[in-house]
Amino acid sequence: MTSHGSAPRDAKFQYLWVADELRKEINSEAHRPGERLPTQEELATRFGVSRATVNQALSLLRKEELIVTRQGSGSFVASEPGEPSHVPGPARSPEGKVWAVVSERVPPVLLKPYLVEAFEANVVKLDVFSMTTESLAARVVDQKDRIVAGEISPPRSITARLLLPNTDSSALAIPRQVSGEDDPRVRQRLGGILRSHVTMLRSALYELRRLKLVEEVAVQVRMVPFAPQMKLYILNNRVVLQGFYIPEEGTATLEDGEEVATYDAYGTGATLYPFRASADSTPEQAGVVRAAKKFFDANWENLATKVTF
Known part of the structure; x- marks a missing residue:
């Protein structure tokens, strides 16, 4: 975003x-x-x-x-x-059945509690589809600092797969000039923001390996030739956080100082709706999590191109 x-x-x-x-x-x-x-x-x-x-x-x-x-x-x-400050678990119906959908009354912008939970696992897996990883990078740095400070036990492994828009593609719907014209400078601006936050995230995770705190660390980045319409986090294959990118009219300041009117998705506080597949969920109840994983994997394997940073 x-x-x-x-x-x-x-x-x-x-x-x-x-x-x-x-x-x-x-x-x-x-x-x-x-x-x-x-x-x-x-x-x-x-x-x-x-x-x-x-x-x-x-x-x-x-x-x-x-x-x-x-x-x-x-x-x-x-x-x-x-309400308790910790991340709520699966909501329960009066009959005691566990539902996969957690109430949307969970505070909408707090990605941090879910990452706190995810990084306390022995094996950490992050699958993310977003515009820039801006929100994620800052929160991952927080978790790296917790591990370095000895506040939590280091996980055995951390794997992150980042699916991002290819800013070289003129097919991106956003960001785009309000006039409809494709301006490579607008896409280049997005590319700069994207690269800086991916670099921040990668550096934080690989520092854990350099310090020999986490044995296995892998960060993979692939790009698709379109802008995501929603932000998607899949944490440890069990929790899905989903938010929507809403195109808005605004202005973008380019490197030469020129301001152009654009349609873009602004801000780092997109409302996130959480879903959780619990150990005793039925296949139907965990359907949202399964569908999100299938969606991510299909784009990752079939439409995305490997890139290096």
Whole structure:
């Protein structure tokens, strides 16, 4: 998912940029669930925009159910009072049957708890289909730091398969100029963002092997000639996190400083919907996880091209 980057000069899109910056902070837990956000005046000063722009940004985050606003008290990061902070297990029906679909009331942007759980396994497997791996790279670095600090036992092996869009392909639907014209510079910008985050992720995992903390580490990257319509994480073949890329109009700042109007998928806080295949799930109940794995493997084997970084 592409980042807006610096503040757009076009006031029409400034609220998207402000929302994107706040969304990143929520996703990274700079603002934790239940925490009060700065006031509108403080946010306006920080971002150099009007209060009306801040209000638009907060309204967007409310629609995404990332924040709640309490009259007279301000805006707060959304949370479910009384719910445990750990990742919920499979939801149970009144009859005691285990369902594969976990309630969507799970806090929507917290990828971190699921990676915490995944990295506590002896064998870690990450299959990811996304635009840039921006969200994943930062969270993987967190897990690398936990292992180095001795907070958790190192897994025996870590395997990551990253499926990403080929930014050399003019067939990419996004990012693309609003005019419909294919601009290689827009795709090159995405390619730069993509490479930087893949490099961050690879470096973090291979450092564990270099330090002889994890015996086996493998990071494979393949590219497909189309932009993903959804973000997909498959963790240890048991948990699936799925979110949707929603094309929005915005601006992209190119290397020469030119700003162009584009359709793109912005932000690192896409709402993720979790699904889990538990040990006692029936084949029908675990169908979403099986279908996601089949989807990923088919694209990986049949449509993707190997690349090196």
